[in-house]
Amino acid sequence: MSEAPTAQTASSHAAEARIADAAHTGPMLAADGTPLKKSLNRALRVQKMRALALVAPLLIFVLVTFIAPIADMLFRSVENDIVSETLPRTTTMLAEWDAKSTDIPPEPVFEALYKDMFFAAEAKLHTRLGSRLNYELTGTSSLFRKSGRKVEDMGEVYQDQFEVQNDFWKTGENWNSFMASDAWLAAMADWKPADGRQPAFELRDGIASTLPATSAAYVQYADFIQNVDEKNLYKTDPWAVIYSSLHEDLTGENDLAAYSGPASAELSAAATAAATFETVNFTEAFAGIDKDWTTLEVWQTIKVYSPKFTSGYFLNAVDMQKSVDGAEMRPENQQIYGILFWRTMVMSMAITLSCILLGYPVAWILANLPTRQANLLMILVLLPFWTSLLVRTSAWKVMLQQQGVINDTLVWLGIVGTDDRLALINNQTGTIIAMTHILLPFMILPMYSVMQTIQPTYLRAAKSLGATNWTAFWRVYFPQSIPGIGAGSILVFILAIGYYITPAIVGGTSGTFISNRIAYHISQSLNWGLGAALGAILLAAVLLLYYAYDKIVGIDNVKLG
Amino acid sequence: MADTMNNDAFVEFERVQKSYDGENLVVKDLNLSLPKGEFLTMLGPSGSGKTTCLMMLAGFETATYGDIRLDGVSINNIPPHKRGIGMVFQNYALFPHMTVAENLSFPLEVRKMGKSKREEKIIRALDMVQMGDFAGRRPAQLSGGQQQRIALARALVFEPELVLMDEPLGALDKQLRETLQFEITKLAHDLGITTVYVTHDQTEALTMSDRVAVFDDGRIQQLAPPDKLYEEPENSFVAQFIGENNTLEGVVKEIKGDVALVQLDSGEVIQAKPINVTQAGERTRVSIRPERVEYNEERMQDGAFTLKAEVLEFIYMGDIFRTRLRVAGRDDFVIKTRNAPDQARLIPGSQIKIGWLPEDCRALDA
Ligand SMILES: Nc1ncnc2c1ncn2[C@@H]1O[C@H](COP(=O)(O)OP(=O)(O)O)[C@@H](O)[C@H]1O
Ligand SMILES: [Mg+2]
Numbered sequence: 012m013s014e015a016p017t018a019q020t021a022s023s024h025a026a027e028a029r030i031a032d033a034a035h036t037g038p039m040l041a042a043d044g045t046p047l048k049k050s051l052n053r054a055l056r057v058q059k060m061r062a063l064a065l066v067a068p069l070l071i072f073v074l075v076t077f078i079a080p081i082a083d084m085l086f087r088s089v090e091n092d093i094v095s096e097t098l099p100r101t102t103t104m105l106a107e108w109d110a111k112s113t114d115i116p117p118e119p120v121f122e123a124l125y126k127d128m129f130f131a132a133e134a135k136l137h138t139r140l141g142s143r144l145n146y147e148l149t150g151t152s153s154l155f156r157k158s159g160r161k162v163e164d165m166g167e168v169y170q171d172q173f174e175v176q177n178d179f180w181k182t183g184e185n186w187n188s189f190m191a192s193d194a195w196l197a198a199m200a201d202w203k204p205a206d207g208r209q210p211a212f213e214l215r216d217g218i219a220s221t222l223p224a225t226s227a228a229y230v231q232y233a234d235f236i237q238n239v240d241e242k243n244l245y246k247t248d249p250w251a252v253i254y255s256s257l258h259e260d261l262t263g264e265n266d267l268a269a270y271s272g273p274a275s276a277e278l279s280a281a282a283t284a285a286a287t288f289e290t291v292n293f294t295e296a297f298a299g300i301d302k303d304w305t306t307l308e309v310w311q312t313i314k315v316y317s318p319k320f321t322s323g324y325f326l327n328a329v330d331m332q333k334s335v336d337g338a339e340m341r342p343e344n345q346q347i348y349g350i351l352f353w354r355t356m357v358m359s360m361a362i363t364l365s366c367i368l369l370g371y372p373v374a375w376i377l378a379n380l381p382t383r384q385a386n387l388l389m390i391l392v393l394l395p396f397w398t399s400l401l402v403r404t405s406a407w408k409v410m411l412q413q414q415g416v417i418n419d420t421l422v423w424l425g426i427v428g429t430d431d432r433l434a435l436i437n438n439q440t441g442t443i444i445a446m447t448h449i450l451l452p453f454m455i456l457p458m459y460s461v462m463q464t465i466q467p468t469y470l471r472a473a474k475s476l477g478a479t480n481w482t483a484f485w486r487v488y489f490p491q492s493i494p495g496i497g498a499g500s501i502l503v504f505i506l507a508i509g510y511y512i513t514p515a516i517v518g519g520t521s522g523t524f525i526s527n528r529i530a531y532h533i534s535q536s537l538n539w540g541l542g543a544a545l546g547a548i549l550l551a552a553v554l555l556l557y558y559a560y561d562k563i564v565g566i567d568n569v570k571l572g
Numbered sequence: 573m574a575d576t577m578n579n580d581a582f583v584e585f586e587r588v589q590k591s592y593d594g595e596n597l598v599v600k601d602l603n604l605s606l607p608k609g610e611f612l613t614m615l616g617p618s619g620s621g622k623t624t625c626l627m628m629l630a631g632f633e634t635a636t637y638g639d640i641r642l643d644g645v646s647i648n649n650i651p652p653h654k655r656g657i658g659m660v661f662q663n664y665a666l667f668p669h670m671t672v673a674e675n676l677s678f679p680l681e682v683r684k685m686g687k688s689k690r691e692e693k694i695i696r697a698l699d700m701v702q703m704g705d706f707a708g709r710r711p712a713q714l715s716g717g718q719q720q721r722i723a724l725a726r727a728l729v730f731e732p733e734l735v736l737m738d739e740p741l742g743a744l745d746k747q748l749r750e751t752l753q754f755e756i757t758k759l760a761h762d763l764g765i766t767t768v769y770v771t772h773d774q775t776e777a778l779t780m781s782d783r784v785a786v787f788d789d790g791r792i793q794q795l796a797p798p799d800k801l802y803e804e805p806e807n808s809f810v811a812q813f814i815g816e817n818n819t820l821e822g823v824v825k826e827i828k829g830d831v832a833l834v835q836l837d838s839g840e841v842i843q844a845k846p847i848n849v850t851q852a853g854e855r856t857r858v859s860i861r862p863e864r865v866e867y868n869e870e871r872m873q874d875g876a877f878t879l880k881a882e883v884l885e886f887i888y889m890g891d892i893f894r895t896r897l898r899v900a901g902r903d904d905f906v907i908k909t910r911n912a913p914d915q916a917r918l919i920p921g922s923q924i925k926i927g928w929l930p931e932d933c934r935a936l937d938a
Contacts, residue, residue, distance in 0.1 A: 471632055472665035474652040476679035477730065483653075486678070490669045 088543035091321035097140040098127040102317040110314045110335040121293035129252040132159035148312045161300045166255035176284045183248045189274035199245045221270040224256040261285040324544035355525040359507035365447045366454040374458035404516045407445040411435035437519025445517045454499035461495030581605035588638030600790040613769045615777040616787030622770045658727035658735040664719040666711035673707040679730040697729040717748040738770045808936040811859040820858045832935045838901035843930035855938035862908040864932040876927035883918045
């Protein structure tokens with residue numbers, strides 16, 4: 012510290028003395044007397060922060076564009092809030108129903124289902140839920156679609172009776188006058204479409220305790236009209252479901268006498284009348300739409316899939332299913348994923364192995380050729396990268412088919428007879444051949460770059476020590492090339508395990524991979540949850556293999572150059 | 573070369589030629605023979621064909637022409653692994669995936685030696701190079717000097733009769749190099765192995781070898797024991813290459829017995845010993861070692877030939893003084909004197925007289 016002011020000289024002398032002492036006693040001290048470790052950490056921290064700030068933009072970019080989609084996808088594999096969101100009342104009511112009982116749920120559940128279905132049908136969400144539950148129970152999709160169409164008429168009995176009882180119930184304006192708060196009514200009176208958004212609907216104080224079902228239905232209805240339909244709520248006449256809710260409230264055990272707000276007179280008159288109204292049996296009504304509503308299976312499925320999160324997709328992905336008794340294996344004839352996973356692993360290993368066998372000699376030649384020829388050969392190795400994957404795969408179709416080039420050649424050579432041409436395509440053989448070709452460069456490149464670093468003097472040394480060519484290769488060259496094989500194998504295996512275009516084109520039915528199934532669920536059946544679960548299992552399998560590789564071979568034994 | 577036909581020769585090169593590309597000869601007509609137990613060094617500038625010769629002997633290159641014999645048997649068609657020659661490489665070439673002990677075990681395993689015998693030999697070889705404690709280490713955990721010791725032990729562990737070393741100390745620092753030079757020579761003599769050692773470092777060559785073969789341009793320029801090589805270079809390449817040397821150019825005027833009169837290009841006539849000049853009129857380079865030149869008149873020996881000189885530069889080098897002079901029109905004439913209490917330090921710009929004995933002054937080829 013050359014610029015240390017003189018005033019500090021004394022103390023710095025003292026510090027020096029301590030620094031000298033520190034060698035024998037306490038921790039090392041820096042020039043200013045703080046422990047050396049602490050000031051080193053402080054100095055390093057600044058450096059680290061600066062380094063972090065430099066990479067931060069890229070890091071954030073990677074997190075957002077790479078990690079986030081994967082996390083989202085993985086989340087989908089357990090997410091299941093569609094049931095409880097679309098059928099909130101039903102799922103709440105179902106909580107009390109014993110799924111193992113032999114009786115279908117009681118009438119109140121059906122009434123809840125009516126309301127949920129009514130709103131879902133208005134929002135056209137029932138078909139989505141139908142498709143979701145159809146993954147678990149075939150036929151649910153059409154059941155929901157059919158019910159959604161018919162549910163609108165179900166509660167009209169009540170609407171008609173209320174409207175006959177008093178014209179008051181006919182218009183939305185009257186309904187709003189007692190359902191809505193004064194503030195909202197005032198705001199709404201001033202509102203013109205030119206102003207843009209309507210003032211958000213506000214429930215009148217106290218009405219919710221008097222008419223709980225009606226209030227809940229009305230809020231949901233108002234929200235839909237204002238925000239989805241974007242109609243003027245002030246002038247819209249209520250849906251049938253509001254009337255059935257009102258009937259429910261008026262015939263229920265609610266203390267109407269305590270209510271003294273607007274329309275209290277109309278409400279008490281209606282309450283008296285409602286007691287004698289013709290009622291609707293929702294159980295029968297639903298049974299009338301479709302007999303399936305009276306089967307246990309449908310209700311068990313809805314109940315089992317009520318929770319917000321489910322292990323159902325994962326169970327599905329391992330050929331199991333969720334039932335009221337917990338998880339159980341699917342029937343034999345429905346088990347497909349286990350076989351597919353197994354096949355994917357085995358075939359990926361076969362592909363990796365054939366890539367090693369074919370790639371090793373090529374990489375060796377590449378590494379030992381003079382630069383000029385090596386570069387030329389390298390172009391040949393990389394050539395496949397310059398042609399479209401589809402073109403390459405389709406070329407194999409031409410090569411491998413029964414009347415294809417290879418079979419023709421074999422027949423011409425007399426190796427196989429005309430009648431027993433080899434089946435080389437639309438099976439596992441086809442997939443292995445085509446994918447080995449496509450993934451070969453990924454094996455050769457890391458092998459080559461590792462082999463390049465193995466100096467020829469090692470072989471010479473081995474031979475001078477008395478080793479034959481083979482021993483020198485096997486004991487000296489090969490062990491040093493293992494990191495390249497490891498890197499290539501990991502690369503090829505992980506690529507193979509997730510490949511789907513090539514198996515889809517040349518694999519037929521017996522040569523397809525799990526990824527073909529994932530692609531199917533993502534783009535065709537739209538069962539993203541199952542696709543995500545399959546993907547998550549695949550990811551876990553890869554990580555597990557990676558871990559095993561690390562334990563057995565050691566990951567620092569992997570070199571890409 | 574008369575000794576080519578030597579009967580007790582252990583290693584023999586006879587008229588060996590080598591070309592890599594079919595156009596240039598990298599080794600031209602190599603004749604060399606060394607008896608059992610000799611430590612021979614191939615010394616020469618980079619690219620002079622030393623490694624090539626070694627590789628032909630080891631079997632990694634084939635001679636384009638000529639015969640290489642080991643213990644009287646032509647080995648041209650014997651593959652390297654059957655020659656039983658130990659080799660030490662410049663970059664050590666220790667197998668990185670094996671421990672030190674496994675490296676040493678390798679040559680014994682390929683010879684199908686039993687485990688207990690192997691272990692015994694490995695321990696002995698490691699002790700020989702003072703690396704007994706390092707058997708379990710990997711090469712990467714050793715310093716350069718330690719690695720070279722292991723490489724040496726590995727080349728010796730299977731008890732070859734001939735060991736080849738290609739610039740084994742080239743990558744080490746000076747002090748370590750000197751220690752290992754000493755150890756290698758001692759080992760080679762103690763074990764009685766025949767050694768062919770390649771280096772481009774003349775000090776190394778001079779201190780270690782029984783004989784040195786100076787290579788240049790694919791030929792052996794001189795093959796002699798170190799002292800003879802230094803004192804009596806046979807041509808101007810060797811004189812230039814080995815040690816420091818002053819050269820004066822001129823034309824032979826007359827040769828009388830073992831004294832030649834040489835007229836320098838600057839006009840002076842000096843006496844020299846004719847080495848490879850035969851007749852008057854030939855151009856010649858006269859070579860004088862810097863330490864054989866005297867300027868102190870009191871110490872000048874009788875019969876010394878004297879010449880005028882001007883001091884250009886005086887360099888104090890601790891043990892010696894190095895003085896650059898202008899002599900016979902040349903500015904690069906150097907003399908070296910021992911740093912003794914009575915030794916005068918020359919002052920640049922002063923005119924002095926220098927002298928040498930005619931027999932220290934050799935008239936070589938131009
Ligand atoms: N494998 C090779 N192919 C072609 N030329 C080579 C090869 N090895 C060496 N040479 C050439 O042969 C000459 C002698 O090389 P080398 O024996 O390595 O010399 P040194 O070891 O004395 O430095 C050099 O000109 C070098 O370029
Ligand atoms: Mg060399």
